[in-house]
Amino acid sequence: MSQDLISQQTLAHYQANAEAFKAGTADHDVSQNIIALLRHISGTAPFDILDFGCGPGRDLKRFSALGHKPIGLDGTARFVEMAKADSGCEVWLQDFLALDLPNARFDGIFANAVLFHIPSAALPHILLQLHATLKTGGVLFCSNPRGNNEEGWNQGRYGAYYNLPTWQSYLIAAGFTELEHYYRPAGLPCEQQPWLASVWRA
Numbered sequence: 001m002s003q004d005l006i007s008q009q010t011l012a013h014y015q016a017n018a019e020a021f022k023a024g025t026a027d028h029d030v031s032q033n034i035i036a037l038l039r040h041i042s043g044t045a046p047f048d049i050l051d052f053g054c055g056p057g058r059d060l061k062r063f064s065a066l067g068h069k070p071i072g073l074d075g076t077a078r079f080v081e082m083a084k085a086d087s088g089c090e091v092w093l094q095d096f097l098a099l100d101l102p103n104a105r106f107d108g109i110f111a112n113a114v115l116f117h118i119p120s121a122a123l124p125h126i127l128l129q130l131h132a133t134l135k136t137g138g139v140l141f142c143s144n145p146r147g148n149n150e151e152g153w154n155q156g157r158y159g160a161y162y163n164l165p166t167w168q169s170y171l172i173a174a175g176f177t178e179l180e181h182y183y184r185p186a187g188l189p190c191e192q193q194p195w196l197a198s199v200w201r202a
Contacts, residue, residue, distance in 0.1 A: 003097055003121065003122050006158045007075070007096065009156070010117055010157045011075050011095070013156035014076040014079065014157075025056075025058065030112055030143075031062075032184065032186060032197075033110070033141060034059065034063070034110070036180065036182075036197065037049075037108050037110055037139055037199065038066070038068075040179050040180075041108050041139050045068065046068045046069050047069065048068075049069065049071070049108045049109070050070075050071055050108070050109045050110070050133065051063065051110050051112075052109050052110065052114060052130070053075075053111060053112070053114025054072030054074050054079070054083050055074060055076075055082075056082040057072060057079075057087040058086075060072050060083055060086075060089045061087045064087060064088070064089060070110075072089055072090070073091070073092045073093075073094055074092075074094075075094060077093060096114075096117070096118055096122075097126075099129050101129055101130075101132070102133060103132055103133065105133050105134075105135070106135065107138050109139070110141050111130070111142040112141070113143055113195075115142050116145060116161060117158060119151065119160065123160070123170055124170065124173060124174060127170060127176070131175050131202050137202065138201070139199060140171075140176060140201075140202065142197070142198055143184065143195050143196065143197040143198075144161070144195070144196055145161055145194050145196075146161060146164070146194060146196040147161025148163055149161070149166050162196075164181065168198075175202065176201065176202060178200055179199040179201055180199050181197060182197050183195065
């Protein structure tokens with residue numbers, strides 16, 4: 001299947017299930033991830049943050065409440081409508097495989113539970129685009145469900161599930177330097193921590 005069809009089918013799944021997804025994720029606590037991004041950004045707040053794959057806008061509201069200047073981006077039209085209405089922030093409708101990002105625009109990128117939807121063949125180019133839209137020394141946060149480098153369909157959505165060394169290799173090849181990584185949820189044995197979070201400097 002082509003990358004475009006993979007993207008279209010994954011986006012169609014989210015479009016059809018947007019309300020249920022919003023309700024199901026509204027109370028998710030990702031404050032650990034937000035703090036991990038913000039503590040590594042240099043300079044004086046407020047920061048320009050790109051919420052990449054912002055979904056219905058939950059985290060846009062959190063960044064705004066902290067006094068920052070977030071912009072959302074999502075490929076699902078219904079999520080963009082929701083995020084604009086709920087957060088009052090600017091939100092861009094862009095397919096991840098056809099990004100149009102400004103150069104050196106953002107202090108930080110928050111990519112929470114989103115980059116794993118990108119087919120591995122497309123990931124290197126997209127990471128280069130994210131690097132380019134960060135200001136010099138800007139910070140990328142990403143969190144993905146981890147695995148053993150397999151990819152494929154899971155309940156109507158495409159996903160690629162990397163282990164730490166493979167994920168590190170992709171980011172380093174795109175010009176990023178690792179700042180930290182950790183597994184979530186915090187305080188559980190490793191086998192009960194399905195999420196790999198990592199923070200990178202451009």
